Amino acid sequence: MAALNINNRSIGVNFNISGLAEVKLWAPNAGKVFIKLDKQMLPLIREKHGYWTLTTGEIKPNDQYWFDVDDKQLSDPASLFQPDGVHGSSGAFDVNAFNWTDATWKNTPLADYIFYELHTGSFTRDGTFKGIEEQLDYLIELGITAIEIMPIAQFPGERNWGYDGVFPFAVQNSYGGPRGLQHLINSCHNKGLAVVLDVVYNHMGPEGNYFSQFGPYFTDKYPTPWGRAINFDDAGCDEVRRYFIENVLMWFRDFHVDALRMDAVHAIKDFGPKHILQEISGKVAELTQASGKTHYLIAECDLNDTRFISPVNCCGYGMDAQWIDEFHHALRVTAGGERNGYYTDFNGIADLANSYENAYVYHGQYSEQRQKTFGTSTDDVNGRQFVVFSQNHDQVGNRMLGERSSHLFSFEMQKLMAGAVMISPFLPMLFMGEERSEPNPFLFFVSHTDQELIKAVRKGRKAEFADFHAHGEAPDPQAIETFEHSKLNWDILDQEPHQTMLRYYKALIGLRKHQPALKSPNRKNMSVEVDTASNTLILQRWTDEQSVICLLNFANINQNVMIPEGVDQWQKLFDSAGPGWNGPVSSPQIISTGVMAIPPESILIYTQYYA
Template sequence: MNQINTRPGISITDNRASVWVWAPEAEKVSLKLNSKSLDLQKAERGYWHLTSDEINTGDKYKFSIDGGDELPDPASLSQPDGVHGSSEVIDLRAFAWKDANWQNPGLENYIIYELHTGTFTSEGDFRGIEAKLDHLVSLGVTAIEIMPVAQFPGERNWGYDGVFPYAVQNSYGGARGLQTLVDACHAKGLAVVLDVVYNHLGPEGNYFNGYGPYFTEKYNTPWGNAINFDDAGCDAVRHYFIENVLMWFRDFHIDALRMDAVHAIKDFSPVHILAEIKSSVDSLMQETGQKHYLIVECDLNDTRYINPIKKAGYGMDSQWIDEFHHALRITAGGEQTGYYSDFSGIDHLAKAYNDAYVYDGQYSPHRDKNFGSKATENGGEQFIVFSQNHDQVGNRMLGERSSELFSFEMQKLMAGAVLTSPYLPMLFMGEEWAETNRFMYFVSHTDPELAEAVRKGRKEEFAAFHAQGEAPDPMSEETYENSKLQWNSLSNDKHKLMLNFYRELIALRKSLPPLSKLSRKETKAVADTATNTLTLT
């Protein structure tokens, strides 16, 4: 890409604004700002450009293509009035960082704490998180992982319905709020992982089709047509997401990205978009001297994703392994319905300890095919394990956490299983004190048809689980409020006990070299199915 060396959208440098927008079919593109209309100039490869000193921080704007409806900027950095409103000009570089001495720890030292901004605290925003950092430091985790913050419709959403990948959710505190939080985390010695979604865009407030072929009909995903990473016009789409990655690292000092469901990124190009992202991040790291990690959620058990680029992999640093969770949950007595039907218990858990992937070539009845590849050559830090996470809790019809499903002692055993593994452990917010509130699925779409479709979709999804009771209404504010952590639980002895247990366990993991050095080759799990016992040596 010679045509556009900077981020799409509006950037401010020395009081001068640079505007880039991709609209390859357009004959005319105008910037509607305050009461002005500024015409952009056609550049190469479908881009339109303008530099102007009439554009200032705080200005609200939209674009009009060929004189049509005014649309928000697909690379908007701020949507102060929500997904359908105007975009706002902000200057990401204006933040005064105080983290010059921060060093991203080695990935092997990551102990991750996944949280959802809206429900982590009663405030439901970045400031709320900041107020709880001391709790996290004393717990002993070394990184927080923030569920997606890209602007979504309304104020209640897990984050996977984001439609402005460059704009930080206004109700959480926007870009400035996130920068402040990251700075505060670094001051307290915590790394920050940000969850980002590059496999689809949400259904409401999605104005991309008004600009260009961001989607392709070549591939279908669970969320409709796939994002266009290899069809005509794909270079601009690739550039859009690569620049997004670079923005989080460069302008928000994010330490690692967790890329959502990368198996739904369909790309048959000679260089897969993930490999191109990796190369771009390598260049950035060369330039800045800062380390950044790329973590993927991937449902394919395919080491191609985490193998180095020189071995024809995509070069991702680490990936989630849900299969460890599934095996652990069945071992703990969880029901074998739905996707759990592939997992038999302690022998599979032992396999996850030993081989990372439970299915590494065998026939999977649930998937009805031979599934997976062998991960023999991959290091322990390349796999992230957990006994619960937002999906495994929230995708249950009722959103029950382990606290409701397993005994107190079993919860401790599950925590032990995760924290003694030769992989990177991850906790889900509140599990450290056995939070009893559920974490339910919630949205706040403003389009009534869509809201109804979401309700219906949720119901259909649970056919395989045969769960009892009525599904909570995802649109209801109550569902959201009831999903929030109850910090006052910590005055209760039982919850304090669990918190202390987690603290001790984490401290133990850090202090004992056999636990902290993640040597897969020196760790061996042996299952005794008769006694349902697993021995780690």
């Protein structure tokens, strides 16, 4: 691998302190390479490891350019901006020209992250970074500490979830491009919000994917759901690995991103002596040492393998945290959701209690769906290394009709599910709109230009939901109406029951942030009691100064539970069934040890402070 400087991006087109453009392209099999401007062709010089380079004063910021590789006109695979989309020329962009004003910003401790996952195109009517910026005060008032932005790497057209990106360094043009992203992050930091960016290193999208014309970016060694696997361990892989390491460092260093959420890392195929994730975490540690800035790596992984989040010196990959889908699955089944597909492996409230205690539901047990023993122990893993939720983009958008919890569960159950997330010893995440019981769905949408690909996507979507035709046809992913229907409706904020739900979430998040026993991610100071017959659960958490008891009733009738003994009477902190939240009844302010009736579909939280 060619030497990598963690302090500066070196691939693509970059501008040095003298204003000269430094051009570097990896094309190991090329016989000749030029960079093509409006009226001239500039030859590049062959260097070691398959790179072609040039330093010139002929290229200026905002110039549009192509690479000419053996007489083939191609966009820059490390382009920072694609002003005309995935099939157009690349835009020269000076990433260091932005006037940052966030010098005093310090990343929020990971244990204090309260995530808000959002999709730029559908979060606001505007569908841009500027649109997000205009709603930052709303998110701050809600109590959010970190926004998590779904992928923004350039994808075909203007409508896409983002997982079909084909320019990992280029910021989606229709969202506001790289300068718009820098402006948003600067504003977030000045308002006290951390920024998490969703990145995809397990595959590339199909349209506008020209990587193979430059070098061996892909390998046939492994099958994937998306075609050829990215080449992390086959011949020529060194510079492919460097490409993605440079991408990680760029987001942290040049865009001031605070954390990366790394999509489906279980689908990254790398059987080399040092896994690419381990190498990435090592380089991020070097960057942190050099800059003094803290950055986090958060993995989405469905392998229930703590190796991904274990330190490198313990033979792990060094990720700081991971998403926990199994908490979501157990919670949904407990709440009365359907048990088909991957939900068949979950048995309701006993599994929810299991997840509270172990994060993974499967941590060494036999899985009927997988037909094997699955998962590893999490005994020594801190609660801040797990991210939990009652909804996310996948769990909503991968339904045929994109129904949110607001369509699937009662108002009381929605409140209970939110409470179940917030009282966990893990990091809570909201999916955009859930805090006001958003009625609009979040559907799957694309805006490809390749007609054959459009047909294939439509066909695949219909086949996926062939068993659901009684519920109608799957919405057309290519139709603009599908995208428009997925946008949040900001007009409901002064309407009921949305206004009450928003107030409820604010209060619940405030409780999480300010009650010591709930704020701490200490998994050891916790006990869980479950009654499967009554569908109730008692979660108790404590610190040296406070103890809280959380009483959860997922049944649709009153249920009696036994209040455990304490040093004194318990005082009520929170009551989801109270009239203040449009609930049916208010529970007592003070309770003692003994039997207590819990209202249906509700959560009660009581506390004791120690003298």
